[in-house]
Amino acid sequence: MVDDELVIRQILADFLTMEGYQVQTAEDGRAALEKLQTTSFDIVISDMKMPRMGGIELIETIRDRGVDVLTVIMTAYGTVETAIDAMKKGAYDYLLKPFKMEEVIRVVERGLQNRKLVRENMILRETIALYRATEEISTSLSLSEVLDQLMQTTLRETPADEVILHLTAEGGQVTLCTRVAREASRIAPEQLNLAALFAAHAGGQPVLANGDRCAPFLTEDAPEVTSLLSVPLRVPQRILGLITAVSLTPGNRFSEGQRKLLSLLGGRAAASVENIRLFENLQATFRETIQGFARALEAMDRYTAGHSDRVTRLSRMVALEMDLPLEDVEIITQAALMHDVGKIGCQANLNKPGKLSAEEYEIFKAHPTFGRQILEPISFLRPIVAGVVSHHERWDGSGYPEGLKGEEIPLAGRILAVADTYDAMTSNRAYRKALSHEVTMKEIRRCAGTQFDPAVVDAFERAIERYREECRQRGLPIPD
Numbered sequence: 307m308v309d310d311e312l313v314i315r316q317i318l319a320d321f322l323t324m325e326g327y328q329v330q331t332a333e334d335g336r337a338a339l340e341k342l343q344t345t346s347f348d349i350v351i352s353d354m355k356m357p358r359m360g361g362i363e364l365i366e367t368i369r370d371r372g373v374d375v376l377t378v379i380m381t382a383y384g385t386v387e388t389a390i391d392a393m394k395k396g397a398y399d400y401l402l403k404p405f406k407m408e409e410v411i412r413v414v415e416r417g418l419q420n421r422k423l424v425r426e427n428m429i430l431r432e433t434i435a436l437y438r439a440t441e442e443i444s445t446s447l448s449l450s451e452v453l454d455q456l457m458q459t460t461l462r463e464t465p466a467d468e469v470i471l472h473l474t475a476e477g478g479q480v481t482l483c484t485r486v487a488r489e490a491s492r493i494a495p496e497q498l499n500l501a502a503l504f505a506a507h508a509g510g511q512p513v514l515a516n517g518d519r520c521a522p523f524l525t526e527d528a529p530e531v532t533s534l535l536s537v538p539l540r541v542p543q544r545i546l547g548l549i550t551a552v553s554l555t556p557g558n559r560f561s562e563g564q565r566k567l568l569s570l571l572g573g574r575a576a577a578s579v580e581n582i583r584l585f586e587n588l589q590a591t592f593r594e595t596i597q598g599f600a601r602a603l604e605a606m607d608r609y610t611a612g613h614s615d616r617v618t619r620l621s622r623m624v625a626l627e628m629d630l631p632l633e634d635v636e637i638i639t640q641a642a643l644m645h646d647v648g649k650i651g652c653q654a655n656l657n658k659p660g661k662l663s664a665e666e667y668e669i670f671k672a673h674p675t676f677g678r679q680i681l682e683p684i685s686f687l688r689p690i691v692a693g694v695v696s697h698h699e700r701w702d703g704s705g706y707p708e709g710l711k712g713e714e715i716p717l718a719g720r721i722l723a724v725a726d727t728y729d730a731m732t733s734n735r736a737y738r739k740a741l742s743h744e745v746t747m748k749e750i751r752r753c754a755g756t757q758f759d760p761a762v763v764d765a766f767e768r769a770i771e772r773y774r775e776e777c778r779q780r781g782l783p784i785p786d
């Protein structure tokens with residue numbers, strides 16, 4: 307109840323209190339604004355003419371600051387135009403003085419009813435938003451996608467100016483920090499007091515602070531913050547990180563509903579992050595196990611030790627040289643690491659001194675096929691099977707196991723073939739000494755178009771020359 311005349315505001319306050327409403331009074335616009343900053347109200351009923359700040363200015367300020375309250379203007383000057391002007395500036399309703407008490411009640415009732423509908427609408431909207439957002443978050447299997455969804459949803463559904471996200475390792479050490487801002491960024495992630503936020507979260511409660519109460523969660527050089535909302539990304543037993551929404555706009559405070567929304571989103575995102583980590587861990591474990599087998603196999607023979615790693619490095623260089631999409635570069639790299647994994651299935655000693663017998667050679671030739679049998683049942687390794695199985699095919703169709711020709715041979719296989727041959731020729735073998743780089747390159751060039759894809763040989767030559775030049779410039783030993 308805002309009026310500079312003590313009698314009027316007192317009478318109205320008493321009357322409305324008797325009707326069961328909770329009322330506070332203020333003597334002018336400025337006093338009203340001070341109260342609005344610390345307490346939330348449903349309706350402000352204000353006089354027009356008051357010292358310091360009048361009714362119209364109060365309504366405009368409330369509108370500009372986005373304070374969540376309905377305003378009703380009282381005017382003693384009888385002109386409907388003034389009231390209409392107030393409505394245009396954002397007033398919800400008006401009362402013309404002198405008024406009957408029933409009119410006041412009617413306006414207040416109508417206002418409260420309106421507030422209730424708006425609030426229910428908002429809850430419905432929040433529920434739909436929440437449903438949509440959690441669906442998006444929980445169907446994604448990429449970490450960056452989940453985090454991006456979480457931050458964008460927070461920006462969309464709350465008055466946040468900035469959203470900052472930290473992921474942490476077991477010891478609380480920050481492993482990833484990412485942010486989005488509605489406009490230009492005004493607060494740096496380092497200006498959040500992470501220790502204080504984590505300490506607050508340890509109690510299990512999200513942090514929602516306004517005005518001066520934000521200070522403990524910020525460093526001293528941080529800009530002035532209107533409202534701060536921080537929620538942990540929690541899975542049972544552990545906090546994976548935290549998401550902090552910051553409003554720097556005066557009047558834009560986070561609501562209780564938004565705190566709940568962010569808590570739910572944070573919980574959903576945390577579960578997704580944990581899932582993704584487990585999934586990636588599982589993949590890595592599989593990959594390491596198989597690489598372990600391949601290396602154990604190499605280690606049994608001193609001549610082939612390190613072969614897979616070198617072929618991997620060479621193949622990757624060629625794939626990058628050929629400007630292949632990064633996804634393909636990864637697949638080729640993995641295929642190279644495991645290209646000879648099928649030798650696990652060959653029970654004969656294939657690296658004995660001297661030539662292999664015809665029977666031993668047949669067994670040896672089965673290793674790409676054994677490779678397929680080992681890798682194919684593991685769904686996420688399936689993309690590398692094509693490269694592994696075809697690394698002994700030849701451009702002219704005289705290779706094995708399928709005798710594929712030209713571009714029928716998967717590109718990964720054509721790249722592996724060159725890298726594999728280069729490393730085999732430049733390494734010592736049980737039956738001969740290592741050949742020099744120059745001799746090997748001459749031989750590979752000679753076989754372009756018969757054994758090898760000429761385009762791959764070109765790329766291989768460029769890549770390896772550049773690599774050797776780099777080694778030379780950096781004073782590293784040039785691999786032979």
Ligand SMILES: [Fe+2]
Nearest residue numbers: 645646697698
């Ligand atoms: Fe092989």
